Amino acid sequence: xxxxxxxxxxxxxxxxxxxxxxxxxxxxxxxxxxxxxxxxxxxxxxxxxxxxxxxxxxxxxx
Numbered sequence: 001x002x003x004x005x006x007x008x009x010x011x012x013x014x015x016x017x018x019x020x021x022x023x024x025x026x027x028x029x030x031x032x033x034x035x036x037x038x039x040x041x042x043x044x045x046x047x048x049x050x051x052x053x054x055x056x057x058x059x060x061x062x
Contacts, residue, residue, distance in 0.1 A: 001054055008057075009050035016042035016049075
């Protein structure tokens, strides 16, 4: 399940990191530090989400 979690994290992590960066830009935080922090927060927030998606995918397959 670790491989599946990492594979899902590649896609979910980049999506959430990009969304967080766009949200930061929309809110007026346009410094490099704010963009790096928002991207990192989005990427790290994707870890539990990726694990949950992988778990649900594995339990749904019979």
